[in-house]
Amino acid sequence: MKIDVLYFAWVRERIGEPRETVETSAATVMDLVDELKAREPRYDLxxxxxxxxxxxxxxxxxxxxxxxxxxxxxxxxxxMTGG
Structure with a gap:
């Protein structure tokens, strides 16, 4: 399945992209994170x-x-923090 993945703040800075479409077989968010971390060191970071x-x-x-x-x-x- 294809999922749009969005990155904000320092997550975006570390990955170097604000968003991407990912082809995944992940069943949960954690499975998706594991797939992303295995891609490249920037995701692992x-x-x-x-x-x-x-x-x-x-x-x-x-x-x-x-x-x-x-x-x-x-x-x-x-x-997020608020005031």
């Missing part, structure tokens, strides 16, 4: 500390064990 990352699936904040069945978009970003 970007996903080296998952505690510092948040993920949204089809624009809904979720966890890394979320299913990718029927998903069109996954976004990775650092935690």
């Amino acid at each position: 970007a996903f080296s500390d998952l505690k510092s990352l948040r993920v949204a699936v089809d624009q809904e904040l979720t966890e890394f064990d979320a299913s990718l069945e029927g998903v069109c978009e996954v976004a990775f970003f650092p935690p």
Whole structure:
């Protein structure tokens, strides 16, 4: 399946792209992360500390064990703060 993957803030800086379309067989977000990390060192660096990352699936904040069945978009970003 094809999924649009979006990267924000320092994740985008480490990967060097704001978005890409990925062909994947991943069942969960974590499976997708594992596939991406195996691609190149820049992905491994970007996903080296998952505690510092948040993920949204089809624009809904979720966890890394979320299913990718029927998903069109996954976004990775650092935690947000507000004031």
